[in-house]
Amino acid sequence: MNRSSRIVRIAMITIVTAALVVSCAGLSGALGSALAVGEGLGVSGSGARLALAGVRTLSEVVDAANSPFTPEQEYYIGRSVAATILKQYPAYTTVRANRYINSLGQVLALASDRPQLYHGYTFLILDTDEINAFATPGGHIFISRGMLRLTTSEDEVAAVLAHEIAHVVHRHGLGSIRSARVIGALQQGTLDMLDEVSGAQLREVTEIFGETTSEILDTLITRGYSGASEREADASAVEILNRVGYDPHAIVRVLERMDAAQRAEYEGSREPVGFSKTHPRPQSRVNGLNTTALRNVEPESRIRTDVADRRFREALSGI
Amino acid sequence: MRRSIAFFLFVLAAVTLSAVNVGQLVTISVREAELRSNPGFLATVQTRLAYGDSVRVVEKRPGWVRVQAVETEMDGWLHESAVAPPADLRLSSTGRAGDTGASTREIALAGRGFNQQIEAEYQEQQQIDFTMVDEMEGFLQPTDELAAFLSAIGGSISDGGDQ
Structure with a gap:
């Protein structure tokens, strides 16, 4: 595809996205990412954003079926985001616990709408009391010891992992990029190259790579995804849990415990850390789930919870 | 009790948008694709293809495609998320690959942009250690182990009809 036809393609997607924002502004679940753009820009749907130059965040052209990055690019971005997260948080290296998280997470990923990634989904426990979990665009998913300590059963761990998998499936991290330089590079084909690069081009592409990494880290650690992206990830997590046979209401139990932890944090008038800084109030997410994704879901689990919870306790006893 | 994952493939059928x-003609979008004898993650692997290889779609089932490799003519089933239309792998903006009659592989890998070379350069500049990321990626479990993990709690992964 040459440059002009790609620009036409991206412009077409932008037009369609803008049209959806105009016509269906009330459908927050189905159009989460499109609405995020509208909210972020304070735009009510004028023709101003139809021009390519008006693309302000990548969520306008990134969705589950369409990314301006190749799968290989997503993987390398993910690796550098993961490596930088691991500069800030040490890994919890107990093999048994990490193997358990990986088996559980990879089973859930198979049940997602995007089971196959360039490298696949892998999981790692972070050695911190902070209550948090992160996902990179390359399928590297982190969960903290603090978060695992809040869970009391396998389906609750599954709920947290399924939510993170959903962020990868929907490419929320890439969609959060708003760097004009990165967006410009994608539009101008700066990252399209057949061979190894050197000199000024190597420096330029490496800088854009660094900026892409920083933008995603900023979303994961400081800014948070949009509320619409969080709701979309919660709804997809319910679907994933349901397909495997876990109780989808487990996500509500974890959120309520997170809410209690957050209230305790506020009472101690400490600075918000971890998820509190980057996520909507858990109770608001519970309310959202109860009125949408969970409305018609049977509450009972279909897996053998006795076996699941025994291995949960064995694997995470030291957490 | 064993209905869970056997069922989710049907659910996928309803929700997966056919791309x-x-x-x-489509392109392999994962590092190593396993072409299976049936549309299921536990079906026998018949051959493997690499990222960027060109394949033609010869049959579709919900969530799955049967593809034939352009170079070797070997065929097998892949989950739809393991292939992408060639345009998604970003051909060169100059159109050079098409003009020069480059091999299908070169065309598909054009536009790789962020790659190992860029990671190495970035690592040197930023003094970032990828050792733990490599270890993390080593936790990828074989599908039969995932199937055992699931069957222990009464679930199953479909073999797509394999005996």
Whole structure:
């Protein structure tokens, strides 16, 4: 595809996205990412954003079926985001616990709408009391010891992992990029190259790579995804849990415990850390789930919870 | 009790948007794709293809495609998320690959942009250690182990009809 036809393609997607924002502004679940753009820009749907130059965040052209990055690019971005997260948080290296998280997470990923990634989904426990979990665009998913300590059963761990998998499936991290330089590079084909690069081009592409990494880290650690992206990830997590046979209401139990932890944090008038800084109030997410994704879901689990919870306790006893 | 994952493939059918069509040339979008004898993650692996290899879609089932490799003519089933239309792998903006009659592999890998070379350069500049990321990626479990993990709690992964 040459440059002009790609620009036409991206412009077409932008037009369609803008049209959806105009016509269906009330459908927050189905159009989460499109609405995020509208909210972020304070735009009510004028023709101003139809021009390519008006693309302000990548969520306008990134969705589950369409990314301006190749799968290989997503993987390398993910690796550098993961490596930088691991500069800030040490890994919890107990093999048994990490193997358990990986088996559980990879089973859930198979049940997602995007089971196959360039490298696949892998999981790692972070050695911190902070209550948090992160996902990179390359399928590297982190969960903290603090978060695992809040869970009391396998389906609750599954709920947290399924939510993170959903962020990868929907490419929320890439969609959060708003760097004009990165967006410009994608539009101008700066990252399209057949061979190894050197000199000024190597420096330029490496800088854009660094900026892409920083933008995603900023979303994961400081800014948070949009509320619409969080709701979309919660709804997809319910679907994933349901397909495997876990109780989808487990996500509500974890959120309520997170809410209690957050209230305790506020009472101690400490600075918000971890998820509190980057996520909507858990109770608001519970309310959202109860009125949408969970409305018609049977509450009972279909897996053998006795076996699941025994291995949960064995694997995470030291957490 | 064993209905869970056997069922989710049918659910996937309802929710997966079909991005590719029978007869279409598409590209492998994962590092190593396993072409299976049936449309299921536990079906026998018949051959493996690499990222960027060109394949033609010869049959579709919900969530799955049967593809034939352009170079070797070997065929097998892949989950739809393991292939992408060639345009998604970003051909060169100059159109050079098409003009020069480069091999299908070169065309598909064009536009790789962020790659190992860029990671190495970035690592040197930023003094970032990828050792733990490499270890993390080593936690990828074989599908039969995932199937055992699931069957212990009464679930199953479909073999797509394998005996």
